[in-house]
Amino acid sequence: MHRRVGDRTETLLRLGDTFDATLDTVHARGVRREALSIFDDLGHPDAEQMRARLGS
Structure with a gap:
């Protein structure tokens, strides 16, 4: 499942x-x-980086 979500x-x-x-x-x-x-949803560590990117 993790692989499918990552894809x-x-x-x-x-x-x-x-x-x-x-x-x-x-x-x-x-x-x-x-x-x-x-x-x-996954509590993934990249969420903050994406949030910052969307904020700019």
Whole structure:
């Protein structure tokens, strides 16, 4: 399960980068929020880093 969740969050983060590259910041922020939600649900240590990234 951990691997599947890791794959999903990695996909979301890469998708966010792709949206950023096309200057679609609205969708980039949305998929990163989805990744953050998963990190929060798991108590994952990367949640704070993602939260900080979304705050900027």
